Amino acid sequence: GESVGLHLPTLSVQEGDNSIINCAYSNSASDYFIWYKQESGKGPQFIIDIRSNMDKRQGQRVTVLLNKTVKHLSLQIAATQPGDSAVYFCAETHNTGKLIFGQGTTLQVKP
């Protein structure tokens, strides 16, 4: 079956450092990959996405990298801030309309 997973349940970084959150997926037929951020007590919020025919996409302070050869996705956050503390989920979507999430990585930013 399909699955989307993250390598580490928790990541702790110093404020100002760069963060890298990783995700592995199993379905090579997925069309799009998305990163979501979930703060305590709230629903997930969209951060950035990438199409399966791209390797890299940049947003404001965030970059998503896709390596289809090893089915690996990563989210890079530059100059991590206390407000970045949250749980981060990768997700994949198909042309069927399904949106499948991984288990999540908790990012802790130390002042």
Add this chain to the structure above:
Amino acid sequence: DAGITQSPRHKVTETGTPVTLRCHQTENHRYMYWYRQDPGHGLRLIHYSYGVKDTDKGEVSDGYSVSRSKTEDFLLTLESATSSQTSVYFCAISESQGQGTEAFFGQGTRLTVV
């Protein structure tokens, strides 16, 4: 914030009783989803809808049913609630599929089955 409302926000129910959770949207989005979130499992897809009266199963659909009789409402029913269905339930909506099309989430419903 996207116009998406979940009700109720909190519910305690007894084992064996039916429970219905409602997701209401004002965005006229085609896709609607129900997820459950549990520690160590992330968000797991229960059912989703790709149009009025068009639904399909997700990863953990056993014990749940859904209905979508109009665009704005997507109902999740626990036919006979069990303690294993104690969870936080999230509804999400999406206009379409593909790059740049984000899913918007509701605030969640915390369900406790005792």
